Amino acid sequence: MEHNKPIKIVNATAITPQRMIKECCIVLSDGKILDIGTGNIDVPGTLVIDAQGQFVGPGFIDLHIHGGGGHDFMDNTVEAYLAIAECHARFGTTSMCPTTLTAEKEDLLKTLSIYEEANRQNQNGAQFIGLHLEGPYFAVSQRGAQDPKYIRNPDPAEYQEILASSPHIRRWSAAPELPGAMAFGRYLRSEGVLAAVAHTDAVYEDVVAAVENGYSLATHLYSSMSGVTRRACFRYAGVIEAAYLIDEMDVEIIADGVHLPTPLLKMVHKFKGAHRTALITDAMRGAGMPAGESVLGNKETGLKVIIEDGVAKLPDRSSFAGSVATADRLVRNMVQLAGVNLLEAIQMITTTPARIMGLQDRKGSLTIGKDADLVIFDEGINIRHTLVGGNVVYQSQPAS
Structure with missing residues (x-):
């Protein structure tokens, strides 16, 4: 799968293996999760997706x-x-x-x-x-x-x-x-x-x-x-x-x-x-x-x-x-x-x-270094975005 330019997901409620992190920023690059942090992570040249406070979890x-x-x-x-x-x-x-x-x-x-x-x-x-x-x-x-x-x-x-x-x-x-x-x-x-x-x-x-x-x-x-x-x-x-x-x-x-x-x-x-x-x-x-x-x-x-x-x-x-x-x-x-x-x-x-399936080293959690397979969804579990390998393959609303 070809990887487009890096993506930054902002204003996310991130679902990590241990907890939920509000006002989280997640950076994806070259098909992987590059960084996860609170507030804004400054990465130039990214496509920005505003999660609008919604949940972001592993695919x-x-x-x-x-x-x-x-x-x-x-x-x-x-x-x-x-x-x-x-x-x-x-x-x-x-x-x-x-x-x-x-x-x-x-x-x-x-x-x-x-x-x-x-x-x-x-x-x-x-x-x-x-x-x-x-x-x-x-x-x-x-x-x-x-x-x-x-x-x-x-x-x-x-x-x-x-x-x-x-x-x-x-x-x-x-x-x-x-x-x-x-x-x-x-x-x-x-x-x-x-x-x-x-x-x-x-x-x-x-x-x-x-x-x-x-x-x-x-x-x-x-x-x-x-x-x-x-x-x-x-x-x-x-x-x-x-x-x-x-x-x-x-x-x-x-x-x-x-x-x-x-x-x-x-x-x-x-x-x-x-x-x-x-x-x-x-x-x-x-x-x-x-x-x-x-x-x-x-x-x-x-x-x-x-x-x-x-x-x-x-x-x-x-x-x-x-x-x-x-x-x-x-x-x-x-x-x-x-x-x-x-x-x-x-x-x-x-x-x-x-x-x-023996894929835990690559998939299954929102962890730095794992594949950039993510979903963004609301409280009703309605899917807003699906990303596979760092590429948006589905979105119900346009990226900002």
Whole structure:
């Protein structure tokens, strides 16, 4: 991404990892945060943005996203990738993990090549920070809106070929109870890829073993995963309980207020805390679009869905089919519905996901030397400016 002339943001209420700083001045240069201070920092030749007392925080990092603005990553076009990145930048997202659905190996391999080209061309939207492969190694009983005809057990020849074909796969979600899933977790860890538990009917003991074999994250907690079950007379804790009980396990939640109602948002925050909880949109192509009919996955071969009540559903309304959330809505819900303070709500979509993805040295906080990915927003979490790498990619009001 090309860097324009230095930017100075004045009259900011800066959200740093420890506190809020009023009447703050932030200087960005060469794609990095150059200086943060109170009052005015004299830097000649800068573009000045007057934050007018509004909040300035680190850019939002979305670890799990399928689409938006009428496009899906599984459309397998560069145009779709770039449009999704630009759509979500309007809502404060500065980094994202493009996410696949269960598919044939050939489709996944094509997605990897499209990602590389889109990544080269991406200048005006949220930055891509690596692919998230969601499936195809899932429990059919917990498939949710994933197409069952593509679901299968981990195949070493297949996943080794896929991983060898691209350096851009950063995370992979799978069901840990499947035959071969433990070896898969170990292989992912050896390749530096984040292994996550998802679309699973595992019991607590399976998850304990999974963590010992490389899995460290629960994909969209509560969605498409087991809770307490009974087998004959005996109760077994499921993946949900395991995620709470295993302290070192991270979780991600779709905080759209629909997938998880207010009491569950509060519960996740109370027991896992902001430091272990990442907010994700899990957005499909309907994000940023009007309600009505849509398609989950590839626009030609995907599943028909309907968008209503602020969420995507299967046409028979038997299951949610991905969210239409945007990042600003996630933060707003954690503050307004779950009663989380703004510092922690921001942490859940910046610092925590940056750590989960191993990007904490470059992203996730308003810190001198880190990437100049910033958002300016008001008390209602309405985004005024989004900056990626020190460039303004969205503004709702002109810079002064």
